[in-house]
Amino acid sequence: MPPPVLQNPIHTLLKPLLLLLLIFPTTTTSLTSSTATPPPLSTTLSQWQSARATYYAASDPRDTVGGGCGYGDLVKAGYGMATVGLSESMFERGQICGACFELKCVDDLRWCIPGTSIIVSVTNFCAPNYGFTSDGGGKCNPPNKHFVLPIEAFEKIAIWRAANMPVQYRRIKCRKEGGIRFTISGSGIFLSVLISNVAGAGDVTAVKIKGSRTGWLDMGRNWGQNWHVNANLQNQALSFEVTSSDRMTVISYNVAPKDWRFGQAFEGKQFET
Template identity: 55%
Template sequence: MLENIAGGACGYGDLKQQGYGLQTAALSQVLFNNGQTCGACYEIKCVNDNQWCKPGQPSLFVTATNLCPPNYSLSNDNGGWCNPPNEHFDLAQPAFLQVAEFKAGIIPVQYRRVPCKKVGGIRFTISGNPYFTLVLVWNVGGAGDITSVQVKGDKNVKWTTMKRNWGQKWETNTVLVGESLTFRVRASDGRSSTSWHVTPKNWQFGQTFEGKNFK
């Protein structure tokens, strides 16, 4: 388990500033699922290694924020840890040290999906231009990983379904400038959350707005 890169394949920015800190993981290709797992939370325990596991098998709770890319020039059990079909978590060193000794490098783990506990509401960071709007959805509680995003301006009756650009960045060519925006997100567990009129009419690209989170 090597140190992962801030931001990365999920589209998140400064992980520390966004509240994810070092409790994050880059997932192997199988777990990453083309970015659909971005934002999901896991409980990880070091198991079956008395030499390197921390006593008592403490739990580590992490959010999936990046991809650990495969390295096909190395075998799956000797350097190609993130090659399919391996289920592998690439951790930042401070996170790794919570469950195992640093010298171990690679450890066997048990893991499971757990609900994400986040402070405050879902955040929507808007970028792009008047004819192409890109929205990063982050700080998502509950299931954590978003499977669909819809947006509606205050002048529109109909919802616009956004397309996944990459990770948790969602795009639309619908012109939204000058309207107060409402976002509806659906998580992988099927639950939806609607954040009504989270932006003022004069919102600007580069701004972040806070909506209603999952419990």
């Protein structure tokens, strides 16, 4: 008499399961697109928030040059007077440089110009003054959310005599003409690149550079939107990879020809808006 055949208990359990799978096939959903693609900026950064705003009146044209973001001459850089300096609680140590905000004056029927708003780009830093309290003169002290505008921009939403005004603000997409600008400075193997005229989120969180004879090299934030790397990249065509705060990336190949020189500026591709 042949020995009894012992059934594998795992096989016994799997049989009905396999039968169910054959009768009711399952479908799989890929999460790649939902996790890799960031939500639109307009839906993530469009909530109105409260702050205050003051203005400055430029007494000299040179006052429009410089700033905490390093853009240099704001007129030549394409920003004009549609600019703003942010208090420390908003400045994010310069990472937010280039971002765009919409502002409107609120809660003051005497000084606000109703039905108006302005769009400005972040180009400067309003330093705190710890000689005053945040509610007694230290307008840009933490935790205050404060905007400092050129008087030309301030007067579009409020009467200039108002001085320190309550406002509402929201982050919006930046719309720019032309491509991202790369201004190269430095000396020898130290190369610094000012990145400006950035559309979309407007700010830059990561930059890579590539010479025609190198791989991609990470650049570090020097200050504002000035990025640097220590590498001998002279006599090589330069490419750039720029990533913004909404995790979008634009790659511009061979932006600068191999005979580029320090002090020159070049234009690459642009973020879609």
